[in-house]
Amino acid sequence: MILCANPAAQFTSHQAEIEAAVLKVMRSNRYILGAEVEALESEFATYIGTRFAVGVANGTDALELALRTLGVGPGDEVITVSHTAVATVAAIEAAGATAVLTDVDPVFFTLDPLQLSQLLTKRTKAVIAVHLYGQAADLDAIGAFCAAHGLFLIEDGSQAHGATWNGKRVGAIGHIGCFSCYPTKNLGAIGDAGLVTTNDAELMKKVRMLREYGWQSRYISDVAGRNSRLDELQAAILRVKLRHLDESNAKRRAIAIRYNSEITTEAVTSPRFRAVSDSVFHLYVLQTTDRLALMNHLEQQDVQTGIHYPMPIHLQPAYKTRIRTATDMSVTERVAGEVLSLPMYPELSAVDVTRVIEAVNSFKGAAI
Numbered sequence: 001m002i003l004c005a006n007p008a009a010q011f012t013s014h015q016a017e018i019e020a021a022v023l024k025v026m027r028s029n030r031y032i033l034g035a036e037v038e039a040l041e042s043e044f045a046t047y048i049g050t051r052f053a054v055g056v057a058n059g060t061d062a063l064e065l066a067l068r069t070l071g072v073g074p075g076d077e078v079i080t081v082s083h084t085a086v087a088t089v090a091a092i093e094a095a096g097a098t099a100v101l102t103d104v105d106p107v108f109f110t111l112d113p114l115q116l117s118q119l120l121t122k123r124t125k126a127v128i129a130v131h132l133y134g135q136a137a138d139l140d141a142i143g144a145f146c147a148a149h150g151l152f153l154i155e156d157g158s159q160a161h162g163a164t165w166n167g168k169r170v171g172a173i174g175h176i177g178c179f180s181c182y183p184t185k186n187l188g189a190i191g192d193a194g195l196v197t198t199n200d201a202e203l204m205k206k207v208r209m210l211r212e213y214g215w216q217s218r219y220i221s222d223v224a225g226r227n228s229r230l231d232e233l234q235a236a237i238l239r240v241k242l243r244h245l246d247e248s249n250a251k252r253r254a255i256a257i258r259y260n261s262e263i264t265t266e267a268v269t270s271p272r273f274r275a276v277s278d279s280v281f282h283l284y285v286l287q288t289t290d291r292l293a294l295m296n297h298l299e300q301q302d303v304q305t306g307i308h309y310p311m312p313i314h315l316q317p318a319y320k321t322r323i324r325t326a327t328d329m330s331v332t333e334r335v336a337g338e339v340l341s342l343p344m345y346p347e348l349s350a351v352d353v354t355r356v357i358e359a360v361n362s363f364k365g366a367a368i
């Protein structure tokens with residue numbers, strides 16, 4: 001079976017480096033928020049192009065702490081998309097704020113900036129731009145709207161480590177950038193981990209305090225914080241993988257180029273990409289009106305697929321009766337029934353890429 005995602009393959013490809021890094025930590029007698037975390041924070045900030053990065057426990061915490069750092073909480077509204085991982089909305093609610101959801105644009109499936117004005121209220125405090133599938137949202141339009149209305153712009157780069165917008169890496173453009181390092185991500189730990197990026201020294205200081213009980217001095221809470229510490233093992237693993245991230249992203253791009261050029265069946269529509277955004281192809285997502293049939297067909301050809309995401313957040317049982325949305329959510333609701341993710345990871349061999357392409361091309365579903 002050709003897996004849709006295969007984080008174990010990345011461990012194997014860097015096994016000696018990772019095992020050496022882990023062993024070093026285990027011998028160090030310092031396991032949380034030590035030298036490895038500090039080094040990762042410095043190296044990731046340099047990579048993204050920000051002054052600061054802060055390691056936290058996971059990507060959901062990164063978003064929650066970013067919101068709390070910006071003073072977003074009870075009584076405030078945060079606009080984001082419905083076509084995203086539920087973590088984006090969970091983080092807004094964990095901060096005590098209210099999520100308000102837009103549709104996505106019909107070409108790139110990222111936040112539709114044309115809907116922002118209809119959702120704006122006196123309670124709106126921030127916009128979270130989700131960089132979906134490895135490609136940046138329209139940061140020019142979203143950023144202009146935020147600037148015009150005095151809103152904070154938070155970038156959710158959890159699927160876009162290394163992606164760029166007009167030559168600048170995502171996570172360095174808004175007020176704060178947030179990243180998940182879940183094992184399947186482009187920069188993935190072997191467990192949970194997250195990172196927050198910013199150019200603002202005061203914001204960095206606040207995130208650091210909030211991630212550990214509001215401490216500046218140990219055992220003295222200057223603000224009400226929580227526990228979202230990054231451990232040394234995950235930081236050491238991420239430092240190894242960060243050194244290989246550009247190479248890994250280049251391999252993803254090469255696979256995507258083959259998919260785009262060699263998948264020719266009219267039963268699917270291939271993804272499109274913004275000229276000003278350099279995608280890192282966290283996922284390669286097709287559209288098809290015969291999704292279940294295509295999934296079954298590919299499974300019979302030993303090709304595993306995924307759906308990102310099968311149900312919009314505004315239609316999910318936990319949220320559908322209490323979240324305000326844009327008037328028209330038709331694009332989100334349509335693509336949720338049509339998107340299908342093909343295998344995509346740097347270790348996918350050329351032979352397996354060919355097998356995936358041939359399997360998709362042999363599908364005889366209805367033209368989309």
